[in-house]
Amino acid sequence: MLVDEGVSIAARPGVSDERSILLVDDDRPFLTRLGRAMEQRGFSVTMAASVAEGLAAAANGTPAYAVVDMRLGDGNGLEVVQALQKAREDVRVVVLTGYGNIATAVTAVKLGAVDYLAKPADADEVIAALMHGPDAKAEPPENPMSADRVRWEHIQRVYELCDRNVSETARRLSMHRRTLQRILAKRAPR
Known part of the structure; x- marks a missing residue:
């Protein structure tokens, strides 16, 4: 249904x-x-x-x-x-x-x-x-995200939550605004 x-x-x-x-x-x-x-x-x-x-x-x-x-x-x-x-x-x-x-x-x-x-x-x-049973461990993923990708995803999430405001995002991430701008300008890591 x-x-x-x-x-x-x-x-x-x-x-x-x-x-x-x-x-x-x-x-x-x-x-x-x-x-x-x-x-x-x-x-x-x-x-x-x-x-x-x-x-x-x-x-x-x-x-x-x-x-x-x-x-x-x-x-x-x-x-x-x-x-x-x-x-x-x-x-x-x-x-x-x-x-x-x-x-x-x-x-x-x-x-x-x-x-x-x-x-x-x-x-x-x-x-x-x-x-899977309560005591069974989950299988590890075949292609887990790299640490760089996880970091990039987190930054993107905070950036979206801050309504794409670079200054506010940089403040919340305790990061320099220019550093954040460079990260945002790059493509997502694999």
Whole structure:
């Protein structure tokens, strides 16, 4: 079932409640792609594009699994994670984010998420994270980001949060403004 401005897609016949999954992401193309991929893998999919839609979907029937984006247009995806945990203790939630950092990963896990993945994550990565046992370690990524890339991503995130204001971004990063301008002028490292 797709919670998307009144559009509904019926669950596939023969899919049990234990294969139900809620996908919450405000990136509609990504949400649609992931939803189709999960349906092809036998899940009964409910999609939501905001915190409000995610909370409504959770209230209508708590799924066995959920994939929730951390930052949504109308709030924080961790609100949905909390609501899911309150409604169903055994729900397995994976949190996705485009801006990974340790503090939010720790918060997500404390709220009940079983894993925390950087976007874009494909359906196989999501399923692996949802299905691994509580004592199993996650596989290391095949192509992890380099330290330079992680630094660049962090700078870009702060720059966007400061409404692309170079002076404010430099102040928040404790960096000289000209140094920041040089970094921003370069292409992203690999």
